[in-house]
Amino acid sequence: MHGIAFNLAAGSGEIHYVTVLLLSVAAILGVARLLGEIAQRYGQPSILGELLAGIILGPTLLGAIWPEGYNYLFEANVDGSRARLVLDGFITLSATLLLLVAGLEVDLSVAWRQGKAALLVALLGMAIPFAMGFCVAWFMPDLLAVPDALPDNWRLAFAIFVGIAVSITALPIIAKILIDLNIFKADLGMLIMSAAIMNDLAGWMGFAVVMALITPVTDAVEGATGGGGGNGIGMTLALTFGFIILTLTAGRWAIHRMLPFIQAYGSWPGAVIAFVIVITLLCAALTEYIGIHAIFGAFIAGVAIGDSFHLRESTRETIHNFISSIFAPIFFGSIGVYINFVTAFDPIAVIIVLLIAFGGKIGGCYFAARLSKLPKRESMAVGFGMAAQGTMGVILGQLALNQELISEELFVAIIIAGLATSLVSGPGILRSLQRKQAKKLPDLLTDKHWVSELKGRDPRGVIGELATVAAPLCKMPAEDLYQAAWRRERMMHTGMGHGLAVPHARIDGLKQSIVVVGRSRIGVDFDAPDGQPARIICLLLTPLDDPTSQLDLLRMIAEAFENPLRRTKVLAAEKYTEFLAALKLPVEEMKEKEREGESQPTSSPAEETDSDR
């Protein structure tokens, strides 16, 4: 209907543009989610899988082996195609909403409370890699595949951008790693989070400077469009800082006042969600108009909104869930769709960015932590914790690429560095602290650990059956396992009530803990306190030299069966997948609801749900 201007340029794309648009969104979302899930299953951040999806769907793979399919899906061969324009607009909106979520995670009060140590880590951890990145970009820009057409007056912006790109941290990824490692609420975790928050804020303000430096030039080229006026950069910066200060003071106050009003008179939770999104879009439009990018406004809006304790935990969670599961995969999945990672791979740029991101960042933070009198191991952990730059590096890089401030080669290097730092961060912290990652019950299970129909009618028979299943997993004779478990069982029965029994034993020479689960349709009497026969029996085998893991596992299993709803579903499971689905029923989420209203903005809701995995 409105497409008159495009018929000539777009050709067939005009007629079937809705088909192409729906297919491309479905392809990006579907593949990105799938690979993101797989990445998470192997303990990696989902952004790894999501970026990979773009590489698969883009010119790097699909475009190379089946160009027709690639061209149809993303209309890469049609200049200014309508489907692609809409997809681009949709990706911009996705990025904006993504930054809203990132902003919601920033808790200013936490950052203030941590005081000097966090400030030092944030400052040095940013300053050292920034200086390194800046110097390389300023003095040796060719090493970083600087675009040929870069105007002379953009060189400063280019250098500042590189400095920021290698020194920024990815708050959401760091929070997730700390939660997974169970040190989020420990002192060390709070120190890292606080420093990361300050780092994030400083990084984004620096980015505003970069945008201010390059925007007036664009305006001059395209013809002034109001806004900036005479002395562009100064004006843009003044407006930006005015915006930040107003939003974080008066805006924050107004939002805090309006939220209870909306919750009282509006429908739940729709009214609050819509309010949050409208505020975000307005702030985004404002910063876009000022000349820095829309997502900067969305980020500041998120900080202002997330600070109000009137924002209920469940609303936060709904927003986070929807954006993380839909808009994040669309944004990160789309990155690779227009870039060829093979032809744009420049080994020198990759190596330099990697060196600065790792050396400068980890080194700087380690140095700062040592200055704050932290022990060596903890200082190393701080360094690794601050290193993860995944999401933010990628978002910044995408913006700079769109502005043609950087080349595709440097963008690819930034993506690789962002991924590498995020992958190394978690294991790095663990190694520094010499800890092992706590495992969740579902992590220990596969369908080989499951017996859907136990035949035994007494504890002895059932333990025998389970030992037989466990034997190949333990690589030990079933008889030994059975004897050990039965010896323990004879001392005191292990029925825990509610239809659950947990026979267990420590086994000499066992390498790692093994849990085998069986379901008994008839029920077996394990002498439970409530007299009920056990219908789910978990055999727990742990290494002899590891006394804590048995207790940990017992606690985990008991917790998994605590919730009546989950118990009912577990007992009703016929197949392993049904059992696993029941086991993963988000009880965490129900607990969340009870705590609702307590203000704990840093512990982002989705991460707490995630930690259930």
Place this chain on the structure above:
Amino acid sequence: MHGIAFNLAAGSGEIHYVTVLLLSVAAILGVARLLGEIAQRYGQPSILGELLAGIILGPTLLGAIWPEGYNYLFEANVDGSRARLVLDGFITLSATLLLLVAGLEVDLSVAWRQGKAALLVALLGMAIPFAMGFCVAWFMPDLLAVPDALPDNWRLAFAIFVGIAVSITALPIIAKILIDLNIFKADLGMLIMSAAIMNDLAGWMGFAVVMALITPVTDAVEGATGGGGGNGIGMTLALTFGFIILTLTAGRWAIHRMLPFIQAYGSWPGAVIAFVIVITLLCAALTEYIGIHAIFGAFIAGVAIGDSFHLRESTRETIHNFISSIFAPIFFGSIGVYINFVTAFDPIAVIIVLLIAFGGKIGGCYFAARLSKLPKRESMAVGFGMAAQGTMGVILGQLALNQELISEELFVAIIIAGLATSLVSGPGILRSLQRKQAKKLPDLLTDKHWVSELKGRDPRGVIGELATVAAPLCKMPAEDLYQAAWRRERMMHTGMGHGLAVPHARIDGLKQSIVVVGRSRIGVDFDAPDGQPARIICLLLTPLDDPTSQLDLLRMIAEAFENPLRRTKVLAAEKYTEFLAALKLPVEEMKEKEREGESQPTSSPAEETDSDR
């Protein structure tokens, strides 16, 4: 970056297109939500307010009084502007997701179970208005402001479309009305729902026929694009019915099998939500490619997905919440943005469409219900229940307008009829059944019903204070109210435990029930079973000649305080808005969680949340 083709056409729109896009989405979403909330507050469907938002933001109002603002916001003056293209694409996606939600509400098994009566109501209730609409459109198209340029071979499509537009029902609105009236699960409610489901399915299939009739012509004009092939209409219809049958059999089976797998291995709830949306987008792309519209595929996908009892109630709710609170306002709010409701208002078309929609629909359904031996009053209720066509009429009309099958004049008439039928439906049912609408506690309260600091230290003093507040609301002397309540209180104290007391009285000559709530900081001893002093005291005054409403209100208040979390928040409230917000805390939602897993797809989750209002 990709905008080379547009610089000439788009002018300033190109540079600030992100600003304009963000602003226009924020304006539509913000105003539509606000007016939708207000509509709901006055017991009207939210679509009323959402449509009004478009009329305010569009040429009808904003464009008339401040054309510059309107032109900037929606770039109405820039042909093929980029912001507007992206907004259009976004609206298409919104409509697609909206139909997913509508499809999720269709429960085929409910429809089958109701049998003959529902089938008769669905058939006659559709056939009679359809025949009327078809005949008018076929024989007197000029009365319906037929477009001048309508090709001769589109006349059949036009007549069928008009028939469908006046005979279709809006399942989501009907479900909401029935739930609000508390007859959703009664026999009558199920009969109406079943008939509406069949009506919906038949209507959408008829719409597929309309699209098939007009699509080949478009293709021929624009140059064949594969797909259809030689004998267009037959092929399109065959493909359409093939798609429906495959999706509702094999597709449904596959989805049902895959859901537990995704819930077992994927993250929660993101993986399931993404899965649902990807399936929907793929089905939508397929139907768009076939030549019927994308939203048809989304609707059928919703039916297939919603049918699986593996889809958890809470996932359904998250999807429903997000789509209803974001995408529905954007879609309905955008309707009026490009149409002038004043210049496109054709009184003849409006009157004819209204006559058929009311007379044909209510009459046809009444007639069918009488044939099925329902009593007169109930038959009238069925007629009114089936009449609501709000959302669906609007969506269909928008599509037909985009295809240039109908004129703006007819579209405006369809919107007015859709709104009018939706507004009349609920009150019509109530009148037919001679019932009064059950009120919820928050509906009875305003800040005039609230005393934030009671000074009395004994029941007598507190009741006196509350009676003074109630007096102007009842338009009766405070002394009379006090005497009546204190007489009752002396017989037996009304402390209910948990810090709640509910003194009450029936008052001769009182027109309607009045509840006044006071908060006592120190607590007053109302002799509660748990011995706790009352800190929230509700004075309940009901008409003498209405014995049931007192019991209803007592039950409602008790329920409102049942949940410990809500109680804590209510007791902590300092101001009326905080009190109201606490009272509306969605306990319903927590109950939902407990019931999770039971399959009750018809009772759509959001409606159950809505009924909390």
